Amino acid sequence: MARVRYWRKVPFMGKDFIAINLFGLIVVRKGAFFPASSLNHEKIHTAQQREMLFVFFYVWYVLEWLTRLIFCFSAKKAYFAISFEREAYANEYDEGYLKGRKHFSWLRYLKVTGKSK
Numbered sequence: 001m002a003r004v005r006y007w008r009k010v011p012f013m014g015k016d017f018i019a020i021n022l023f024g025l026i027v028v029r030k031g032a033f034f035p036a037s038s039l040n041h042e043k044i045h046t047a048q049q050r051e052m053l054f055v056f057f058y059v060w061y062v063l064e065w066l067t068r069l070i071f072c073f074s075a076k077k078a079y080f081a082i083s084f085e086r087e088a089y090a091n092e093y094d095e096g097y098l099k100g101r102k103h104f105s106w107l108r109y110l111k112v113t114g115k116s117k
Contacts, residue, residue: 002042024050038092064082064084083106087106090109
């Protein structure tokens with residue numbers, strides 16, 4: 001079961017983001033449109049965090065973002081290139097994805113491709 005909380009001000013978020021997953025707690029900007037696909041996206045992040053014991057997820061996330069930033073020259077492009085985000089965005093519309101998801105599935109998204117948002 002996902003733990004979702006609605007807050008007026010959401011930590012670590014710019015105006016483009018409506019939600020953030022902090023150690024399995026999904027924090028959503030109060031009044032923002034939060035569709036089922038976004039909830040599923042955040043649930044995928046919760047699964048990723050659990051399998052990496054939460055702390056290692058955040059360490060890897062930051063290191064991968066910094067590495068991608070060097071090659072992308074754009075914070076936004078680097079964000080969309082992170083393997084965790086690529087897995088979550090690729091499967092956010094598949095409601096049954098988490099039931100059949102194998103552990104460490106995000107590793108398949110480490111490979112750099114020409115596609116980016």
